[in-house]
Amino acid sequence: MKYLLWGLVLYLGWRWVTASRKTVSSDAADGQSARSGADAQAAEKMVQCARCGIHLPVSEAVSGNDAQLFCCEAHRNAA
Numbered sequence: 001m002k003y004l005l006w007g008l009v010l011y012l013g014w015r016w017v018t019a020s021r022k023t024v025s026s027d028a029a030d031g032q033s034a035r036s037g038a039d040a041q042a043a044e045k046m047v048q049c050a051r052c053g054i055h056l057p058v059s060e061a062v063s064g065n066d067a068q069l070f071c072c073e074a075h076r077n078a079a
């Protein structure tokens with residue numbers, strides 16, 4: 001009975017250690033991905049729509065004739 005109790009204590013201790021370790025590592029991974037996402041957004045080049053003049057990330061811009069960039073298809077067609 002004494003050994004069974006010790007086994008239970010060790011088992012619960014091991015569960016507690018692995019659970020807390022898992023939480024810490026997942027928190028670190030979340031923080032890292034959030035930081036790298038913010039860095040990518042900050043580093044992204046901003047361009048101006050040739051039609052309405054709004055600023056938008058280059059990845060969301062629509063390119064038209066003469067290497068002009070627009071905020072949407074409608075403004076590209078209107079230009």
Ligand SMILES: [Zn+2]
Nearest residue numbers: 049052071075
């Ligand atoms: Zn526009």
